Amino acid sequence: MxxxxxxxxxxxxxxxxxxxxxxxxxxxxxxxxxxxxxxxxxxxxxxxxxxxxxxxxxxxxxxxxxxxxxxxxxxxxxxxxxxxxxxxxxxxxxxxxxxxxxxxxxxxxPAVSVKAASEHADGPVPGVVAKRSATGTKTDTAIVEVPQSISVIGAREIDDKGMVTLTDALAQTPGVAVNPFGFDSRAPDWVMLRGFDGWYTSSYRDGLAQNVGITFLGVQTEIYGLERLEVLRGPASVLFGKGDVGGVVNRVSKVPGLDAQREIGVQAGRYDRKQVMADVGGALDADQHWLWRVVGVGLDTGTQDTYPNGTRMQQERQYLAPSLTWKISPQTALTLQAELLYDDSDDDVQYVTAADGSPTRVKEGDPRYSRIKTESEAAGYQLSHQFDNGWQLQQKMRYAHRYMDKHHILSFFDADPNQLLRQARHDVESVNETALDTSVQGAVTAGGVTHRLLFGVDYDRSRAEWQRWQGMVASLNMLNPVYGIDLPTPTAQSRDKQVVSEQIGLYAQDQIRFDDHWRVTLGARQDRARTRLNDRLGEVRDQRSDNATTGRVGASYQLGNGWAPYVSYGVSFVPVLAIDDDLLFNPSRGKQIELGVKYIPEDQPLSFTAAVYNLKKTNVVSYDPVEFIPHALGQVRSRGLELEARAELSKQLWLTGSFTALNMKILSSAIPEEVGNTPILTPKQTSSLWLDYAQAGSGAPGFSIGAGVRYTGKRYNDAANSSFEKGYTVADAAIRYDTGPWRLALNVSNLFDKEYLSGRAYGSYFRGAERNVILTAKYRW
The missing domain is CATH 3.55.50.30 (Phage tail protein beta-alpha-beta fold)
Structure with a gap:
């Protein structure tokens, strides 16, 4: 300024x-x-x-x-x-x-106070303890005052722990389970929140929804492009529209800033990993009215998965995210953003289960056929204006196009248990989406009570298209599988569908401050959603319009010195994009009550939170155990306990830890054997602990070492809950050396190369992530 x-x-x-x-x-x-x-x-x-x-x-x-x-x-x-x-x-x-x-x-x-003072809701996290967030309220609010569970992971923590995917970062977060189908070379953002699959509903970028396709086209996030990663657990419809009862994951992008650290780096690692990355920016003029930033990544790597003939699966990725901020006046700023991501990966991620149920090393596809290519292009802006009376206008907009070209194989057994019949499939999907959110906020005082008011309207429109071609190809001998053969791309079309969804919502929120202790948050939203299905191959059409009112009420009592017990109640409403037999699903609705306590003192880098909750959700989507076709269940109940700790215990030592105990039960379902059981591949407990010690203090030259453990509990393999996988524990470690502008880091995940299965389902079994070793060199200025 x-x-x-x-x-x-x-x-x-x-x-x-x-x-x-x-x-x-x-x-x-x-x-x-x-x-x-x-x-x-x-x-x-x-x-x-x-x-x-x-x-x-x-x-x-x-x-x-x-x-x-x-x-x-x-x-x-x-x-x-x-x-x-x-x-x-x-x-x-x-x-x-x-x-x-x-x-x-x-x-x-004092050093600690400087850290706290420098934080704002969308900016860098000072250290590993965030004190403010906008994800829970759409206002820059102290986390201790939000009557709902929020976890924040900053770019520094991501870097120190050597995380390379979004699911890596979320795996140590309470209430979150990732990659239910095990290691996936395609690196999709597959997240479960409080036991519910967030594939269709949990993905947000800078507060705006990111929509997925009808089947396999999901969201992929390049984690190097994030300033912070925020998880709001519990119903989020009141502010985010499509935010489901389990919660949302909000990715906060790196944007221009005078305090942004610039760096270039290279990585090398196991499976012949090679990566280059850069994060650069600065001011374009002497008055610093124009600021720029460019984040880029280039990746070429093998993965842990191989075919029986020794062919290793590969992944390539290119990522570019330029942004430009114009400080139009001391009160007005406009940030333009763009993002390009191209990913090319082998698409044969699971191993076949033999006819007798035993695991094999056979893959059903072929390295010359099984491939998935995805593209994602997005452009948008963030505008803010501060009025003279203290009120603020904010507007965010993004247009995005995502595209997928997928060649894969579906297999099933013939009468001969050693012969695997195979069907080649070629799927093409695309999504075009426009998201817009406009709000005003400001404070009003009356009768000694302060009301921080928020009023807004958001709009989201997506057009998803899906075509499939399929045909039988050469079978595979389980005893002597032959790979590297030419499999023809099918030409017989079996699917051609389009789903167009529109949703507009009006929302209002009042954050009430009665005195130095009581904080009450009230929120209400009115949604109108319209969805149209067009099966162009079957000449079938369906459409539906839905209206819903959702809300949230919560209260916290600031005891002083950072302690704050709270209680909240919220409901959700989500139009379901999945389709079943050319019929659109009914919207999903949920409700939750949550009790918790937070300890986040203002003058110390500490954060300890605990929460218990009880929620129910209707019209939960389940998948056919043979062909993975979606079906609508009845009602599912989730109860749980979540604990999280983040603390900078000294200048040298910091820690993060989490614990989740989850109790899920299917109350009603179209599949009778599921009633009363736990949904498949859902862990009953998860926990993590990470300790990090810097020899000369955090950020100072010298050596640093970090180590941690992650535990995932029992998971059921089938709807009848007749078999399960035991819990497992893996260890991670990191060594870093900082000298001048240079940082050298060695990160190892699954340090002891623990072998485990994430689960067995849909005729396959899913192996966990093997030990991975990554060496990083960065130059910073």
């Missing part, structure tokens, strides 16, 4: 003696001192003159509560080395005289 001896925007507001004398309610987040003073001047109605060099690089702890003008200024300036001076023209900053031989009183904030 540049000031050239001119008043801030608030200088134009008229000040009066009455305004100066009375207290007002303020809710100004911690952050850059210049921005905090600007907001305070606007909301209090006073003028202030600030020199550019006075506020450059300084931070403010923020301001929350009822304050007079002088008291408010003093609170915002605490630790800055400046005081406020009242003149006939308004206010100005004056330097606090330094004592002889010493620093000005309070001229330097």
């Amino acid at each position: 540049q000031f050239k001896h001119i008043p801030l925007a608030a200088m134009m507001l008229c000040a009066s003696a009455a305004i100066h004398a009375q207290n007002k309610q303020f809710d100004i987040p911690a952050g850059p001192l210049g921005e905090a003073l600007n907001r305070f001047a606007q909301q209090s109605g006073v003028a202030i003159v600030v020199e550019a060099n006075q506020v450059q690089g300084l931070l403010s702890p923020g301001l929350t509560g009822s304050y007079g003008v002088d008291e408010g200024f003093n609170t915002l300036l605490r630790g800055s080395g400046y005081a406020i001076d009242k003149t006939t023209a308004g206010y100005r900053l004056v330097a606090i005289p330094k004592p002889a031989g010493g620093m000005a009183p309070d001229s330097v904030l």
Whole structure:
């Protein structure tokens, strides 16, 4: 922010003696001192003159509560080395005289306070403990005040732990299970939240929905392009429309910023992994009104999966995400974003189960045929404007196109148990989507109670298309499988479907602050959704329109020193995109009650949370055990306990930990043998612990070492719950060396190469991830 001896925007507001004398309610987040003073001047109605060099690089702890003008200024300036001076023209900053031989009183904030003050909801996470988030409320809110479970994983943690996929990062998060079908060389974002599959409903980017295709076309995320990864558990429809009862995963993109660290790097690893990456940016002009950033990745790697003839499966990826921010004025900013991702992977990810149910090393496809290519292109913007009265306008928009070309094999046994009949399939899918969210927010004080109000409207439209061609090809001898043969691409078309979905929602939220203790959050939403199905091959059409009102109510009590018990109740409404026998599914609805407690002290990098919940969901999608065709179940209940700890115990040592106990039960279903049972491939418990020690302190030159364990509990293989896989524990480790601008890191997942199965279902069995070793070198400036 540049000031050239001119008043801030608030200088134009008229000040009066009455305004100066009375207290007002303020809710100004911690952050850059210049921005905090600007907001305070606007909301209090006073003028202030600030020199550019006075506020450059300084931070403010923020301001929350009822304050007079002088008291408010003093609170915002605490630790800055400046005081406020009242003149006939308004206010100005004056330097606090330094004592002889010493620093000005309070001229330097303690290290922990500086970290806390520098965080804002969409920016970098200082360390491993996030204090603020916008995912739970669509406002920049302290996490301790949100009456719902939220986990935040920052880019630094992702880097230190050596995570290379989104599911790697989420595997250590309470309430989340990933990759139910085991290791997948295609690296899809397959996430389960509180036991419910989030394939269709959980994917969000910068607060906007990311829609998937009708069958196999999902969302793939390049994790290197994220600033932070946020998980909101529990019903999210009130703010996110399609946010299901299990929750949402919001990916927050890297965008331009003056404090963004620039780097280039290379990786090498097991299975002949080769990767290059870059994250660069800066200012285009001297006044820093134009900022840019470009994130890029190039990957070429083998995977752990091989065919019986020794052919190793491969993956290639190219990723580019440029962004540009224009600071139109001190109150208005526009960020333009684009993202390109191309992925080319072998598509034969599971091993065949023999006719007697025993595992084999046979793959049903062929390395010369089984392949999946995906493309994703997206462009959009984020606009924000701060009005003179303290209210803020925000608008986000994104258009995206995703495309998939998939060649794969479906197999089944003949009368001969050693002969595997095979059907070649060629699937082509695409999704075109437009998402738009516009909101205004601001604070109103009445009767000593502060209301932080949010009003918005969002719109989401997607057109998904799916074509399939299929035909029988050469069978495979299980005792002597032959690979590397030419399998013809089928020409007989069997599917040609289109699904168009539109949803518009009006939402409102009130975050009420009664005093220093009570916080109440009220939210309501009205949705109108329309879905049209066109089976162009079968000349069948179906359509439906649905309206729904959803909401959330929650309350927390701020005990002081960071402790806050809370309770919340929320409901969800989600149009289901899956189709069954050319009929659109009824919408899914859910409801949940959650009780919890959070300990997130303002002045320490600590976060401990605990939650218990009880939720029910109707019209849950299940899949046929033979051909993986979707069917609508009746009702599923989920109950659980979730614990999470994040702490920087000292400058050298930090930890993260989580624990989940899940109890799921199918209450009603179209498949009778499922009733009363647990859904398949759903772990009953998960837990994780990671400790990280830096020899010379976090971020300082020298060696660092980290190690952790992850546990996944019992999973049932079938709807009847007649067989299950035992729980397993794997260990991970990391060694890093920082010297000057260089970082060298060695990360090992599944350190002891534990062999385990994720499950057995749909005629296949799913192997877990083997030991993987990655060496990274980065140059930062």
